[in-house]
Amino acid sequence: MNPLIDGLQYANWSEKIFRQMRAGGVDAVHVTITYHESFRETVLNIERWNRWFERYPDLIFQGFTAADIEIARQTGRSAIFFGSQNPSCIEDDIGLVEVLHRLGMRFMQLTYNNQSLLATGCYEAEDGGLSRMGREVVREMNRVGMVVDMSHSGERSTLEAIEHSTRPIAITHANPARWHPARRNKTDTVLKALAESGGMLGLSLYPHHLKGGSQCSLAEFCDMAARAVDVMGAGNVGIGSDLCQDQPDSIVEWMRVGRWTKVIDYGEGSADAPGFPPMPDWFGDNRDFGNIAEGLKNRGMSEAEVAGIMGGNWMRFYADSFGPEGAV
Amino acid sequence: MNPLIDGLQYANWSEKIFRQMRAGGVDAVHVTITYHESFRETVLNIERWNRWFERYPDLIFQGFTAADIEIARQTGRSAIFFGSQNPSCIEDDIGLVEVLHRLGMRFMQLTYNNQSLLATGCYEAEDGGLSRMGREVVREMNRVGMVVDMSHSGERSTLEAIEHSTRPIAITHANPARWHPARRNKTDTVLKALAESGGMLGLSLYPHHLKGGSQCSLAEFCDMAARAVDVMGAGNVGIGSDLCQDQPDSIVEWMRVGRWTKVIDYGEGSADAPGFPPMPDWFGDNRDFGNIAEGLKNRGMSEAEVAGIMGGNWMRFYADSFGPEGAV
Numbered sequence: 051m052n053p054l055i056d057g058l059q060y061a062n063w064s065e066k067i068f069r070q071m072r073a074g075g076v077d078a079v080h081v082t083i084t085y086h087e088s089f090r091e092t093v094l095n096i097e098r099w100n101r102w103f104e105r106y107p108d109l110i111f112q113g114f115t116a117a118d119i120e121i122a123r124q125t126g127r128s129a130i131f132f133g134s135q136n137p138s139c140i141e142d143d144i145g146l147v148e149v150l151h152r153l154g155m156r157f158m159q160l161t162y163n164n165q166s167l168l169a170t171g172c173y174e175a176e177d178g179g180l181s182r183m184g185r186e187v188v189r190e191m192n193r194v195g196m197v198v199d200m201s202h203s204g205e206r207s208t209l210e211a212i213e214h215s216t217r218p219i220a221i222t223h224a225n226p227a228r229w230h231p232a233r234r235n236k237t238d239t240v241l242k243a244l245a246e247s248g249g250m251l252g253l254s255l256y257p258h259h260l261k262g263g264s265q266c267s268l269a270e271f272c273d274m275a276a277r278a279v280d281v282m283g284a285g286n287v288g289i290g291s292d293l294c295q296d297q298p299d300s301i302v303e304w305m306r307v308g309r310w311t312k313v314i315d316y317g318e319g320s321a322d323a324p325g326f327p328p329m330p331d332w333f334g335d336n337r338d339f340g341n342i343a344e345g346l347k348n349r350g351m352s353e354a355e356v357a358g359i360m361g362g363n364w365m366r367f368y369a370d371s372f373g374p375e376g377a378v
Numbered sequence: 379m380n381p382l383i384d385g386l387q388y389a390n391w392s393e394k395i396f397r398q399m400r401a402g403g404v405d406a407v408h409v410t411i412t413y414h415e416s417f418r419e420t421v422l423n424i425e426r427w428n429r430w431f432e433r434y435p436d437l438i439f440q441g442f443t444a445a446d447i448e449i450a451r452q453t454g455r456s457a458i459f460f461g462s463q464n465p466s467c468i469e470d471d472i473g474l475v476e477v478l479h480r481l482g483m484r485f486m487q488l489t490y491n492n493q494s495l496l497a498t499g500c501y502e503a504e505d506g507g508l509s510r511m512g513r514e515v516v517r518e519m520n521r522v523g524m525v526v527d528m529s530h531s532g533e534r535s536t537l538e539a540i541e542h543s544t545r546p547i548a549i550t551h552a553n554p555a556r557w558h559p560a561r562r563n564k565t566d567t568v569l570k571a572l573a574e575s576g577g578m579l580g581l582s583l584y585p586h587h588l589k590g591g592s593q594c595s596l597a598e599f600c601d602m603a604a605r606a607v608d609v610m611g612a613g614n615v616g617i618g619s620d621l622c623q624d625q626p627d628s629i630v631e632w633m634r635v636g637r638w639t640k641v642i643d644y645g646e647g648s649a650d651a652p653g654f655p656p657m658p659d660w661f662g663d664n665r666d667f668g669n670i671a672e673g674l675k676n677r678g679m680s681e682a683e684v685a686g687i688m689g690g691n692w693m694r695f696y697a698d699s700f701g702p703e704g705a706v
Contacts, residue, residue, distance in 0.1 A: 089418070093417075146421070153480055154480075
């Protein structure tokens with residue numbers, strides 16, 4: 051079995067996109083369901099997903115364990131795994147970790163660009179590492195089986211999360227900073243510590259994370275992937291496309307600004323280019339994963355390496371990560 | 379296998395009570411986790427239960443399916459199934475039915491004494507039956523596998539719920555009104571309609587539901603049980619003790635008054651006796667179910683009938699009720 055798994059998407063979901071998942075043979079997707087939303091607002095987002103699951107049962111269903119990916123393959127559907135890009139959804143209540151895990155949340159970022167109750171994001175000038183609550187919440191996430199995701203975190207917070215967590219963590223969507231020094235990309239120090247602890251990096255297709263942006267070629271992307279494998283090993287790299295298909299620009303503003311400021315923060319964009327950048331022409335939607343697999347093969351990777359990056363590595367990581375600690 | 383299942387308790391939970399469950403060989407209990415609480419407050423109550431599950435894993439665990447009762451027996455623990463005595467927990471949001479079902483809620487009363495958004499309780503002067511939202515919510519409860527409980531509902535609402543529900547419903551804790559005409563007890567009309575639709579009655583030990591109150595004898599209770607079986611058949615009757623062990627009187631006030639009135643409503647009590655009445659001396663806590671089984675045998679019931687009432691009937695009902703519609 052060579053599953054195809056995408057480590058992160060946040061699309062403007064629709065029947066069209068679910069059908070594209072099927073057309074692309076995507077077995078599982080970790081989808082972002084919440085950014086700055088409160089717990090109750092996050093539950094409303096879950097309710098929206100429940101309506102999609104009810105309406106499109108032949109295309110998608112909610113995934114809770116890695117075994118659901120096998121079911122997805124057997125039944126020709128895509129398993130949808132929930133995640134949060136910020137800890138707003140647990141508010142100031144550690145008990146909500148287990149509640150949201152029960153509702154299917156399998157990933158939570160400790161920060162989204164800014165300082166949170168738990169840690170500090172990559173856009174802050176100062177990063178104090180894990181907070182007191184942050185250490186407790188990581189312990190609780192470890193206990194129930196919710197993956198710590200540090201994609202948008204600062205370097206010190208990320209290294210401390212790797213160190214403090216008793217289970218491997220993930221950076222679901224980012225690229226090596228040595229290739230493209232965007233603030234969201236990760237240094238070799240982080241990538242090595244991540245790999246040594248058994249963690250996963252999901253390579254991002256989001257243009258701001260790509261050298262050359264929307265113009266980045268498939269060959270360049272695949273060369274970057276090969277170098278990430280050199281640093282981390284072939285078993286610790288996957289895809290986290292960060293596909294934000296069909297989203298209006300108002301969404302990227304919510305992602306960046308939430309309710310934390312009254313002025314516009316452009317994040318990775320700028321006043322001249324405030325919206326979502328266009329995707330590279332070789333990866334526009336869920337039907338294009340085959341291009342990446344082909345590109346990795348052309349770059350000289352073995353069949354086993356390509357299969358791992360395209361889903362096998364996430365599959366193993368999901369199997370090890372989503373159950374209670376000690377049960378796997 | 380002859381499981382011992384209690385169809386309703388709302389105790390002031392503690393290690394002592396969990397140990398009494400084990401001492402009494404109680405395999406499963408439907409526990410009330412919320413009355414007038416909002417969704418968020420209900421989630422806080424779930425979090426409290428999660429702490430008990432974490433703290434006493436050798437005594438209790440959360441039950442989700444009837445199969446968990448088998449696990450409870452194999453591992454010498456009690457399976458705890460959640461329920462709500464009022465629909466406050468879903469607020470005005472039908473999507474919360476599925477969310478709470480995912481969190482383990484397996485029973486929900488459509489009303490608690492008063493008129494609700496869904497139906498009308500047994501203390502209202504007028505009972506208009508199921509409301510528009512009530513019909514939609516019953517349909518949704520049927521779909522996901524949450525049992526409609528009409529223990530505190532008015533007669534018309536109860537009959538309409540039985541009629542409208544596509545799956546058998548329950549009256550988890552009440553007795554026949556013909557035996558003791560308390561407002562909470564049920565007419566033969568209701569009991570017959572309930573049984574004909576495959577529903578369950580849980581016989582209550584709460585003194586206000588007993589002829590003679592706290593002085594009701596075991597023989598009288600068991601005679602009442604035999605008459606309930608005459609009306610409903612031996613397969614549709616179980617126990618729903620309504621045990622409110624160790625609760626302070628402030629709790630019965632919350633149950634009756636919630637936030638809906640500024641004056642005291644005494645419900646089944648009175649100004650002279652506003653608190654919890656003392657339990658009959660033959661049923662004080664979870665160690666006393668054996669007395670009831672013995673009493674039913676002495677009343678002349680067969681071993682199979684007694685086994686059904688003490689848990690086998692609930693077991694079958696749980697197995698048929700807790701999964702998605704059409705899946706069982």
